[in-house]
Amino acid sequence: MALVVLLSGGHLLIEDSPGVGKTMLARTLARAIDCSVKRIQFTADLLPSDITGVSIFRPDTRSFEFKPGGVFANIVIGDEINRASPKTQSALLEAMEEQRVSVDGATHLLPRPFMVVATQNPVEMQGTYPLPEAQRDRFTACIAMGYPTRAAEQAMLDHHVAEDPIDRIVAVTNGDEVQAAAGIIRQIFVHASLKQYIVEVLDRTRTDARVRLGASPRAGLQWARATKALAAMSGRGYVIPEDIASLAVPVLSHRLILNTGGSTRTATSEVVADILARVPLPRRG
Structure with a gap:
Protein backbone atom coordinates (compact mmCIF):
# COMPACT_ATOMS: atom_id res chain seq x y z
CA MET A 1 0.00 0.00 0.00
CA GLN A 187 -1.86 6.80 -18.55
CA ILE A 188 -3.36 3.54 -17.21
CA PHE A 189 -6.85 2.96 -18.64
CA VAL A 190 -9.95 3.11 -16.43
CA HIS A 191 -13.23 2.04 -18.05
CA ALA A 192 -16.26 4.32 -17.75
CA SER A 193 -18.20 1.65 -15.82
CA LEU A 194 -15.48 1.60 -13.16
CA LYS A 195 -15.62 5.37 -12.81
CA GLN A 196 -19.39 5.10 -12.37
CA TYR A 197 -18.82 2.49 -9.66
CA ILE A 198 -16.48 4.84 -7.79
CA VAL A 199 -19.01 7.67 -7.98
CA GLU A 200 -21.80 5.37 -6.78
CA VAL A 201 -19.81 4.28 -3.71
CA LEU A 202 -18.88 7.88 -2.93
CA ASP A 203 -22.51 8.92 -3.14
CA ARG A 204 -23.55 6.08 -0.82
CA THR A 205 -21.12 7.36 1.84
CA ARG A 206 -22.80 10.78 1.67
CA THR A 207 -26.37 9.49 1.94
CA ASP A 208 -25.88 6.65 4.43
CA ALA A 209 -27.82 7.32 7.64
CA ARG A 210 -24.83 6.21 9.73
CA VAL A 211 -22.48 8.79 8.22
CA ARG A 212 -22.34 12.49 9.16
CA LEU A 213 -19.50 13.39 6.79
CA GLY A 214 -19.02 11.29 3.67
CA ALA A 215 -16.18 11.00 1.19
CA SER A 216 -15.22 14.12 -0.76
CA PRO A 217 -14.66 14.48 -4.52
CA ARG A 218 -10.94 14.53 -3.69
CA ALA A 219 -11.35 11.03 -2.29
CA GLY A 220 -12.65 9.83 -5.65
CA LEU A 221 -9.73 11.34 -7.52
CA GLN A 222 -7.19 9.80 -5.16
CA TRP A 223 -9.01 6.46 -5.27
CA ALA A 224 -8.85 6.37 -9.06
CA ARG A 225 -5.16 7.30 -9.09
CA ALA A 226 -4.37 4.60 -6.55
CA THR A 227 -6.15 1.95 -8.63
CA LYS A 228 -3.97 2.90 -11.59
CA ALA A 229 -0.84 2.40 -9.51
CA LEU A 230 -2.10 -0.96 -8.25
CA ALA A 231 -2.87 -2.07 -11.82
CA ALA A 232 0.60 -1.09 -13.01
CA MET A 233 2.23 -2.94 -10.10
CA SER A 234 0.21 -6.00 -11.17
CA GLY A 235 1.63 -5.74 -14.70
CA ARG A 236 -1.53 -4.43 -16.35
CA GLY A 237 -2.21 -1.36 -18.45
CA TYR A 238 -5.82 -1.22 -17.30
CA VAL A 239 -7.77 -1.22 -14.04
CA ILE A 240 -10.04 -4.13 -13.11
CA PRO A 241 -12.97 -4.05 -10.65
CA GLU A 242 -10.98 -5.95 -8.02
CA ASP A 243 -8.39 -3.16 -7.97
CA ILE A 244 -11.04 -0.65 -6.97
CA ALA A 245 -12.70 -2.88 -4.37
CA SER A 246 -9.41 -3.79 -2.68
CA LEU A 247 -8.49 -0.14 -2.14
CA ALA A 248 -11.86 1.13 -0.93
CA VAL A 249 -11.32 0.64 2.81
CA PRO A 250 -7.79 2.14 3.08
CA VAL A 251 -8.74 5.07 0.82
CA LEU A 252 -12.15 5.93 2.27
CA SER A 253 -12.37 4.80 5.90
CA HIS A 254 -10.23 7.54 7.48
CA ARG A 255 -12.31 10.27 5.79
CA LEU A 256 -15.71 9.34 7.20
CA ILE A 257 -17.26 10.76 10.35
CA LEU A 258 -20.12 8.73 11.81
CA ASN A 259 -23.25 10.07 13.48
CA THR A 260 -22.64 7.87 16.52
CA GLY A 261 -19.40 9.68 17.32
CA GLY A 262 -17.50 6.41 17.18
CA SER A 263 -15.48 7.37 14.14
CA THR A 264 -12.57 5.05 14.85
CA ARG A 265 -10.86 3.45 11.90
CA THR A 266 -12.42 0.10 12.76
CA ALA A 267 -15.95 1.53 12.86
CA THR A 268 -15.64 3.47 9.62
CA SER A 269 -13.99 0.50 7.90
CA GLU A 270 -17.02 -1.61 8.73
CA VAL A 271 -19.32 1.02 7.23
CA VAL A 272 -17.26 1.19 4.03
CA ALA A 273 -17.21 -2.60 3.77
CA ASP A 274 -21.00 -2.72 4.23
CA ILE A 275 -21.52 -0.10 1.51
CA LEU A 276 -19.29 -2.07 -0.86
CA ALA A 277 -21.33 -5.20 -0.21
CA ARG A 278 -24.47 -3.34 -1.30
CA VAL A 279 -23.01 -1.97 -4.55
CA PRO A 280 -22.41 -4.68 -7.16
CA LEU A 281 -19.01 -4.64 -8.86
CA PRO A 282 -19.07 -3.99 -12.60
CA ARG A 283 -18.72 -7.14 -14.63
CA ARG A 284 -15.65 -7.57 -16.80
CA GLY A 285 -16.50 -7.17 -20.47
Whole structure:
Protein backbone atom coordinates (compact mmCIF):
# COMPACT_ATOMS: atom_id res chain seq x y z
CA MET A 1 0.00 0.00 0.00
CA ALA A 2 2.89 2.35 0.71
CA LEU A 3 4.18 1.81 -2.83
CA VAL A 4 0.72 2.30 -4.31
CA VAL A 5 0.44 5.67 -2.57
CA LEU A 6 3.97 6.67 -3.59
CA LEU A 7 3.43 5.86 -7.28
CA SER A 8 0.02 7.53 -7.34
CA GLY A 9 1.52 10.79 -6.09
CA GLY A 10 -0.32 10.71 -2.77
CA HIS A 11 0.36 10.72 0.95
CA LEU A 12 0.16 7.90 3.49
CA LEU A 13 -1.19 7.89 7.04
CA ILE A 14 -0.17 4.99 9.29
CA GLU A 15 -2.32 4.62 12.40
CA ASP A 16 -1.71 2.09 15.13
CA SER A 17 -0.53 1.62 18.69
CA PRO A 18 3.01 2.65 19.71
CA GLY A 19 5.86 0.27 18.96
CA VAL A 20 4.40 -1.76 16.08
CA GLY A 21 6.69 -0.43 13.36
CA LYS A 22 4.94 2.66 11.94
CA THR A 23 8.07 4.79 11.86
CA MET A 24 10.16 1.81 10.74
CA LEU A 25 7.99 1.43 7.64
CA ALA A 26 8.29 5.14 6.85
CA ARG A 27 12.08 5.10 7.30
CA THR A 28 12.41 1.93 5.21
CA LEU A 29 10.50 3.44 2.29
CA ALA A 30 12.59 6.59 2.47
CA ARG A 31 15.89 4.67 2.64
CA ALA A 32 14.96 2.58 -0.43
CA ILE A 33 14.78 5.73 -2.59
CA ASP A 34 17.84 7.85 -3.29
CA CYS A 35 16.22 11.23 -2.64
CA SER A 36 15.99 13.91 0.03
CA VAL A 37 14.32 12.82 3.26
CA LYS A 38 13.40 14.82 6.34
CA ARG A 39 11.77 13.71 9.55
CA ILE A 40 9.56 15.98 11.64
CA GLN A 41 8.82 14.89 15.19
CA PHE A 42 5.40 16.36 15.95
CA THR A 43 5.09 17.57 19.54
CA ALA A 44 2.75 19.89 21.40
CA ASP A 45 5.22 22.80 21.16
CA LEU A 46 5.98 22.40 17.43
CA LEU A 47 5.29 25.63 15.50
CA PRO A 48 3.91 25.95 11.95
CA SER A 49 7.12 27.75 10.93
CA ASP A 50 9.11 24.66 11.94
CA ILE A 51 7.29 22.86 9.15
CA THR A 52 7.00 25.45 6.40
CA GLY A 53 10.05 27.63 7.10
CA VAL A 54 10.59 31.23 8.12
CA SER A 55 12.00 34.47 6.70
CA ILE A 56 15.01 35.76 8.68
CA PHE A 57 16.36 39.28 8.45
CA ARG A 58 20.09 39.45 7.61
CA PRO A 59 21.70 42.70 8.82
CA ASP A 60 24.70 42.34 6.47
CA THR A 61 22.54 42.41 3.34
CA ARG A 62 19.62 44.28 4.94
CA SER A 63 17.21 41.78 3.41
CA PHE A 64 15.12 38.80 4.40
CA GLU A 65 16.34 35.29 3.67
CA PHE A 66 14.00 32.31 3.58
CA LYS A 67 15.04 29.33 5.70
CA PRO A 68 13.18 26.21 4.50
CA GLY A 69 11.37 24.12 7.08
CA GLY A 70 11.14 20.37 7.46
CA VAL A 71 8.61 19.98 4.64
CA PHE A 72 11.21 20.73 1.95
CA ALA A 73 12.16 17.17 0.97
CA ASN A 74 11.02 14.47 -1.42
CA ILE A 75 9.80 12.27 1.42
CA VAL A 76 8.69 13.88 4.68
CA ILE A 77 8.22 11.59 7.67
CA GLY A 78 5.74 13.14 10.08
CA ASP A 79 6.18 11.13 13.27
CA GLU A 80 3.20 11.07 15.65
CA ILE A 81 1.46 13.81 13.70
CA ASN A 82 -1.53 13.93 16.01
CA ARG A 83 0.57 15.01 19.00
CA ALA A 84 0.82 18.53 17.53
CA SER A 85 -1.95 21.09 17.79
CA PRO A 86 -4.47 21.40 14.93
CA LYS A 87 -2.92 24.78 14.05
CA THR A 88 0.47 23.16 13.50
CA GLN A 89 -1.02 20.22 11.63
CA SER A 90 -2.73 22.68 9.28
CA ALA A 91 0.67 23.96 8.17
CA LEU A 92 0.84 20.87 5.95
CA LEU A 93 -2.40 21.53 4.08
CA GLU A 94 -1.05 23.65 1.23
CA ALA A 95 2.08 21.52 0.89
CA MET A 96 0.16 18.26 0.61
CA GLU A 97 -2.42 19.56 -1.87
CA GLU A 98 -0.44 21.94 -4.08
CA GLN A 99 3.19 20.93 -3.43
CA ARG A 100 4.16 24.45 -2.49
CA VAL A 101 4.48 26.64 0.60
CA SER A 102 3.49 30.28 1.01
CA VAL A 103 5.44 32.28 3.60
CA ASP A 104 5.26 36.07 4.03
CA GLY A 105 3.56 36.50 0.67
CA ALA A 106 6.16 34.48 -1.26
CA THR A 107 5.51 31.05 -2.81
CA HIS A 108 8.15 28.33 -2.62
CA LEU A 109 7.81 25.16 -4.68
CA LEU A 110 8.51 21.79 -3.09
CA PRO A 111 10.69 19.14 -4.76
CA ARG A 112 9.13 16.35 -6.77
CA PRO A 113 8.27 13.65 -6.12
CA PHE A 114 6.79 14.78 -2.83
CA MET A 115 5.21 12.43 -0.31
CA VAL A 116 4.22 12.79 3.33
CA VAL A 117 4.33 9.58 5.34
CA ALA A 118 2.72 10.37 8.67
CA THR A 119 2.27 8.15 11.70
CA GLN A 120 -0.29 8.64 14.42
CA ASN A 121 -1.41 6.88 17.55
CA PRO A 122 -5.10 6.10 18.10
CA VAL A 123 -6.98 9.16 19.33
CA GLU A 124 -7.69 7.43 22.63
CA MET A 125 -4.01 7.69 23.54
CA GLN A 126 -2.98 10.37 26.03
CA GLY A 127 -1.67 13.64 24.57
CA THR A 128 -3.17 13.28 21.09
CA TYR A 129 -5.35 15.61 19.03
CA PRO A 130 -7.78 14.42 16.35
CA LEU A 131 -6.61 15.36 12.87
CA PRO A 132 -8.72 18.10 11.24
CA GLU A 133 -11.09 16.82 8.56
CA ALA A 134 -9.24 18.76 5.84
CA GLN A 135 -5.97 17.18 6.94
CA ARG A 136 -7.28 13.61 6.88
CA ASP A 137 -8.82 14.16 3.47
CA ARG A 138 -5.41 14.94 1.98
CA PHE A 139 -4.04 11.51 2.85
CA THR A 140 -4.62 9.09 -0.02
CA ALA A 141 -4.79 6.07 2.27
CA CYS A 142 -4.69 5.12 5.93
CA ILE A 143 -3.32 1.76 7.01
CA ALA A 144 -2.71 -0.08 10.27
CA MET A 145 0.38 -2.16 11.00
CA GLY A 146 -1.16 -4.68 13.39
CA TYR A 147 0.82 -6.90 15.73
CA PRO A 148 3.26 -9.41 14.21
CA THR A 149 2.73 -13.15 14.36
CA ARG A 150 4.59 -15.07 17.05
CA ALA A 151 7.08 -16.42 14.51
CA ALA A 152 7.73 -12.95 13.08
CA GLU A 153 8.15 -11.44 16.54
CA GLN A 154 10.64 -14.15 17.52
CA ALA A 155 12.57 -13.54 14.29
CA MET A 156 12.62 -9.86 15.17
CA LEU A 157 14.18 -10.67 18.54
CA ASP A 158 16.76 -12.88 16.82
CA HIS A 159 17.87 -10.35 14.20
CA HIS A 160 16.95 -6.85 15.32
CA VAL A 161 18.31 -6.70 18.85
CA ALA A 162 22.00 -6.57 17.92
CA GLU A 163 21.66 -4.15 14.98
CA ASP A 164 19.30 -1.73 13.29
CA PRO A 165 17.89 -3.41 10.16
CA ILE A 166 17.58 0.00 8.50
CA ASP A 167 21.38 0.06 8.20
CA ARG A 168 21.28 -2.83 5.73
CA ILE A 169 18.84 -1.17 3.33
CA VAL A 170 20.28 0.24 0.11
CA ALA A 171 18.51 2.49 -2.38
CA VAL A 172 16.97 0.64 -5.33
CA THR A 173 15.70 3.69 -7.22
CA ASN A 174 15.82 7.48 -7.12
CA GLY A 175 13.43 10.40 -7.19
CA ASP A 176 13.66 10.93 -10.96
CA GLU A 177 12.72 7.30 -11.65
CA VAL A 178 9.80 7.47 -9.23
CA GLN A 179 8.56 10.66 -10.89
CA ALA A 180 8.88 9.07 -14.34
CA ALA A 181 7.00 5.96 -13.19
CA ALA A 182 4.22 8.12 -11.78
CA GLY A 183 3.88 9.83 -15.15
CA ILE A 184 3.50 6.48 -16.92
CA ILE A 185 0.96 5.26 -14.38
CA ARG A 186 -1.28 8.25 -15.06
CA GLN A 187 -1.86 6.80 -18.55
CA ILE A 188 -3.36 3.54 -17.21
CA PHE A 189 -6.85 2.96 -18.64
CA VAL A 190 -9.95 3.11 -16.43
CA HIS A 191 -13.23 2.04 -18.05
CA ALA A 192 -16.26 4.32 -17.75
CA SER A 193 -18.20 1.65 -15.82
CA LEU A 194 -15.48 1.60 -13.16
CA LYS A 195 -15.62 5.37 -12.81
CA GLN A 196 -19.39 5.10 -12.37
CA TYR A 197 -18.82 2.49 -9.66
CA ILE A 198 -16.48 4.84 -7.79
CA VAL A 199 -19.01 7.67 -7.98
CA GLU A 200 -21.80 5.37 -6.78
CA VAL A 201 -19.81 4.28 -3.71
CA LEU A 202 -18.88 7.88 -2.93
CA ASP A 203 -22.51 8.92 -3.14
CA ARG A 204 -23.55 6.08 -0.82
CA THR A 205 -21.12 7.36 1.84
CA ARG A 206 -22.80 10.78 1.67
CA THR A 207 -26.37 9.49 1.94
CA ASP A 208 -25.88 6.65 4.43
CA ALA A 209 -27.82 7.32 7.64
CA ARG A 210 -24.83 6.21 9.73
CA VAL A 211 -22.48 8.79 8.22
CA ARG A 212 -22.34 12.49 9.16
CA LEU A 213 -19.50 13.39 6.79
CA GLY A 214 -19.02 11.29 3.67
CA ALA A 215 -16.18 11.00 1.19
CA SER A 216 -15.22 14.12 -0.76
CA PRO A 217 -14.66 14.48 -4.52
CA ARG A 218 -10.94 14.53 -3.69
CA ALA A 219 -11.35 11.03 -2.29
CA GLY A 220 -12.65 9.83 -5.65
CA LEU A 221 -9.73 11.34 -7.52
CA GLN A 222 -7.19 9.80 -5.16
CA TRP A 223 -9.01 6.46 -5.27
CA ALA A 224 -8.85 6.37 -9.06
CA ARG A 225 -5.16 7.30 -9.09
CA ALA A 226 -4.37 4.60 -6.55
CA THR A 227 -6.15 1.95 -8.63
CA LYS A 228 -3.97 2.90 -11.59
CA ALA A 229 -0.84 2.40 -9.51
CA LEU A 230 -2.10 -0.96 -8.25
CA ALA A 231 -2.87 -2.07 -11.82
CA ALA A 232 0.60 -1.09 -13.01
CA MET A 233 2.23 -2.94 -10.10
CA SER A 234 0.21 -6.00 -11.17
CA GLY A 235 1.63 -5.74 -14.70
CA ARG A 236 -1.53 -4.43 -16.35
CA GLY A 237 -2.21 -1.36 -18.45
CA TYR A 238 -5.82 -1.22 -17.30
CA VAL A 239 -7.77 -1.22 -14.04
CA ILE A 240 -10.04 -4.13 -13.11
CA PRO A 241 -12.97 -4.05 -10.65
CA GLU A 242 -10.98 -5.95 -8.02
CA ASP A 243 -8.39 -3.16 -7.97
CA ILE A 244 -11.04 -0.65 -6.97
CA ALA A 245 -12.70 -2.88 -4.37
CA SER A 246 -9.41 -3.79 -2.68
CA LEU A 247 -8.49 -0.14 -2.14
CA ALA A 248 -11.86 1.13 -0.93
CA VAL A 249 -11.32 0.64 2.81
CA PRO A 250 -7.79 2.14 3.08
CA VAL A 251 -8.74 5.07 0.82
CA LEU A 252 -12.15 5.93 2.27
CA SER A 253 -12.37 4.80 5.90
CA HIS A 254 -10.23 7.54 7.48
CA ARG A 255 -12.31 10.27 5.79
CA LEU A 256 -15.71 9.34 7.20
CA ILE A 257 -17.26 10.76 10.35
CA LEU A 258 -20.12 8.73 11.81
CA ASN A 259 -23.25 10.07 13.48
CA THR A 260 -22.64 7.87 16.52
CA GLY A 261 -19.40 9.68 17.32
CA GLY A 262 -17.50 6.41 17.18
CA SER A 263 -15.48 7.37 14.14
CA THR A 264 -12.57 5.05 14.85
CA ARG A 265 -10.86 3.45 11.90
CA THR A 266 -12.42 0.10 12.76
CA ALA A 267 -15.95 1.53 12.86
CA THR A 268 -15.64 3.47 9.62
CA SER A 269 -13.99 0.50 7.90
CA GLU A 270 -17.02 -1.61 8.73
CA VAL A 271 -19.32 1.02 7.23
CA VAL A 272 -17.26 1.19 4.03
CA ALA A 273 -17.21 -2.60 3.77
CA ASP A 274 -21.00 -2.72 4.23
CA ILE A 275 -21.52 -0.10 1.51
CA LEU A 276 -19.29 -2.07 -0.86
CA ALA A 277 -21.33 -5.20 -0.21
CA ARG A 278 -24.47 -3.34 -1.30
CA VAL A 279 -23.01 -1.97 -4.55
CA PRO A 280 -22.41 -4.68 -7.16
CA LEU A 281 -19.01 -4.64 -8.86
CA PRO A 282 -19.07 -3.99 -12.60
CA ARG A 283 -18.72 -7.14 -14.63
CA ARG A 284 -15.65 -7.57 -16.80
CA GLY A 285 -16.50 -7.17 -20.47
